[in-house]
Amino acid sequence: SAVISQKPSRDICQRGTSLTIQCQVDSQVTMMFWYRQQPGQSLTLIATANQGSEATYESGFVIDKFPISRPNLTFSTLTVSNMSPEDSSIYLCSVEGSSGSYDEQFFGPGTRLTVL
Amino acid sequence: GENVEQHPSTLSVQEGDSAVIKCTYSDSASNYFPWYKQELGKRPQLIIDIRSNVGEKKDQRIAVTLNKTAKHFSLHITETQPEDSAVYFCAASYLAGGTSYGKLTFGQGTILTVHP
Numbered sequence: 052s053a054v055i056s057q058k059p060s061r062d063i064c065q066r067g068t069s070l071t072i073q074c075q076v077d078s079q080v081t082m083m084f085w086y087r088q089q090p091g092q093s094l095t096l097i098a099t100a101n102q103g104s105e106a107t108y109e110s111g112f113v114i115d116k117f118p119i120s121r122p123n124l125t126f127s128t129l130t131v132s133n134m135s136p137e138d139s140s141i142y143l144c145s146v147e148g149s150s151g152s153y154d155e156q157f158f159g160p161g162t163r164l165t166v167l
Numbered sequence: 168g169e170n171v172e173q174h175p176s177t178l179s180v181q182e183g184d185s186a187v188i189k190c191t192y193s194d195s196a197s198n199y200f201p202w203y204k205q206e207l208g209k210r211p212q213l214i215i216d217i218r219s220n221v222g223e224k225k226d227q228r229i230a231v232t233l234n235k236t237a238k239h240f241s242l243h244i245t246e247t248q249p250e251d252s253a254v255y256f257c258a259a260s261y262l263a264g265g266t267s268y269g270k271l272t273f274g275q276g277t278i279l280t281v282h283p
Contacts, residue, residue, distance in 0.1 A: 084270060084271075092275075092276075093256060093273045093274065093275050093276050094211065094256065094271075094273045095273070096270050096271065096272070099270060109270075110168070143210065143211075155201065155213050155216065156201070156213070156271060157213075158210040158211050158212070159210065160209075160210050161210055
């Protein structure tokens with residue numbers, strides 16, 4: 052299985068500012084995914100980050116608002132830019148890892164963001 | 168793109184009873200269907216998954232069934248226990264060879280409460 056850590060675990064930010072969330076994995080992985088989970092809601096994919104290429108964003112998410120870096124096979128960052136209260140969510144990264152015979156997606160612990 | 172509908176949104180059962188959560192998906196190309204359990208304040212964790220080449224999979228008290236023709240799959244929990252109380256999410260993905268799952272599209276979630 053993959054061990055994933057995220058920093059920060061939580062933060063309270065002022066509107067108009069930006070926050071960069073870090074995701075670190077204990078093994079090299081090809082694809083990393085960033086999800087958003089709004090309060091009481093399901094998980095929505097923001098983008099897929101492959102090392103060495105631009106991130107692929109899902110409908111409704113744009114690079115200017117959520118720039119992503121993927122400098123190597125164990126690390127990625129997601130920035131939430133020019134924040135508003137609507138950005139208050141839990142942000143989770145996930146990776147594919149091996150668990151026995153098959154791969155599965157493992158999630159990081161999440162970053163709980165509150166925007167005032 | 169893929170759309171996953173999940174029902175019911177809340178489910179309350181007595182300890183020892185069975186619980187069933189149902190999901191439907193829209194994209195007939197989807198071939199991988201995981202179920203995640205998310206406890207309060209925790210990350211989602213995979214509890215069982217099924218691939219489209221089988222119709223049913225069991226793991227102790229939990230089982231998943233898949234009907235490809237009708238494009239729906241269900242989670243069955245037998246002999247429920249209070250520690251089964253959590254939010255359960257179904258998801259769908261397209262596995263294009265190898266073991267890379269790519270992005271997951273999640274259902275809306277089911278809050279399961281098991282009363283002692």
